[in-house]
Amino acid sequence: MAGPQRMEIRELRENELDLAVLPCVDPGFRRTLKQGMVLRKEFVKKMMRMRLSMLVALEDGVKKEKMDYPGVGKVRTKDLSLQGKIVAGLIEYVPIEKTSFPVEGKNLAFIDCIWVIPPFWRKKVATNLMKNFFEKTHEQNFSGAAVTAYQKESWWGFFDYMPSWFFQKFGFRQVERNGNSILMFKNYKDAQSPKFILYQPKSTPKPKQKSERTKAELFWSGQCPYSWWVKKLAEKEFHKISNIELNFVNTDDRTTVKEFGINFGLTINGKIIYNRMPSWDEVRKALESVASL
Numbered sequence: 001m002a003g004p005q006r007m008e009i010r011e012l013r014e015n016e017l018d019l020a021v022l023p024c025v026d027p028g029f030r031r032t033l034k035q036g037m038v039l040r041k042e043f044v045k046k047m048m049r050m051r052l053s054m055l056v057a058l059e060d061g062v063k064k065e066k067m068d069y070p071g072v073g074k075v076r077t078k079d080l081s082l083q084g085k086i087v088a089g090l091i092e093y094v095p096i097e098k099t100s101f102p103v104e105g106k107n108l109a110f111i112d113c114i115w116v117i118p119p120f121w122r123k124k125v126a127t128n129l130m131k132n133f134f135e136k137t138h139e140q141n142f143s144g145a146a147v148t149a150y151q152k153e154s155w156w157g158f159f160d161y162m163p164s165w166f167f168q169k170f171g172f173r174q175v176e177r178n179g180n181s182i183l184m185f186k187n188y189k190d191a192q193s194p195k196f197i198l199y200q201p202k203s204t205p206k207p208k209q210k211s212e213r214t215k216a217e218l219f220w221s222g223q224c225p226y227s228w229w230v231k232k233l234a235e236k237e238f239h240k241i242s243n244i245e246l247n248f249v250n251t252d253d254r255t256t257v258k259e260f261g262i263n264f265g266l267t268i269n270g271k272i273i274y275n276r277m278p279s280w281d282e283v284r285k286a287l288e289s290v291a292s293l
């Protein structure tokens with residue numbers, strides 16, 4: 001029977017992590033990002049032992065063979081599905097004490113990421129994910145929730161990256177701001193506000209001498225397959241540029257994040273260029289501007 005489309009929200013178990021990466025990468029990009037997807041599964045598996053939860057929105061009953069995927073084109077429905085269900089979106093959260101984002105706080109559920117795939121935008125998928133998130137985190141006795149959001153950070157020019165307006169709709173309020181990143185918080189009961197852990201360059205930059213190389217650092221994590229790819233391209237394109245010393249910092253581990261105060265981004269000579277996940281174009285342009293090609 002061709003019933004109405006149905007959505008189910010549920011928490012993933014450790015043996016279902018293919019569902020936790022499927023929505024992250026559009027089908028045309030999966031071969032390129034294969035290794036990044038493997039790393040994401042490893043990251044999530046490790047973090048599940050620290051009480052990371054992954055809620056996914058599964059859509060039933062989409063009978064069309066192809067769907068419009070804004071920004072990509074027509075995509076086969078079966079390439080968005082596993083076991084006959086489309087993974088339309090996910091929300092990933094973890095106790096703030098364990099997150100690999102540069103924040104600290106007490107007994108708050110920290111949202112690492114919420115993502116709805118473009119064919120399902122504006123169909124209340126995220127609203128349902130958030131409702132389920134609030135139910136679960138109340139049951140889990142968290143005192144509140146927090147997220148790092150952004151204002152007017154446009155990704156690939158067509159969507160807002162972790163937009164603060166979205167979290168505002170669900171009662172989150174700004175508690176700190178660092179450039180474009182906004183730490184948002186929702187108090188359930190007697191919670192203390194969270195704080196940012198701010199960027200600390202490992203060495204204080206000295207005035208640069210003419211012959212010195214430019215020091216750049218790219219921060220990436222297995223949490224996001226895309227960040228692995230940007231790292232890989234930067235390695236390939238810029239390792240031979242003699243005036244740039246390019247280092248890569250993997251931030252899967254919270255100890256590293258606490259040391260630097262950054263988990264995704266780019267710094268040049270100790271100055272933050274991006275304090276969020278930069279796109280490859282952004283990294284390439286920033287490094288080209290300091291490279292002697």
Ligand SMILES: CC(C)(COP(=O)(O)OP(=O)(O)OC[C@H]1O[C@@H](n2cnc3c(N)ncnc32)[C@H](O)[C@@H]1OP(=O)(O)O)[C@@H](O)C(=O)NCCC(=O)NCCS
Nearest residue numbers: 113114115116120121122123124125126127160161162166
């Ligand atoms: C923001 C996001 C989660 C919204 O998902 P969604 O399923 O389309 O949202 P919903 O349909 O549940 O809508 C929730 C509210 O947001 C509003 N909304 C959703 N998309 C909007 C848009 N592009 N512009 C303005 N308002 C929008 C809806 O109107 C609704 O508001 P209302 O409750 O007042 O009517 C989704 O666009 C997304 O995944 N964006 C990228 C997030 C990101 O950067 N993640 C990290 C990278 S992987």
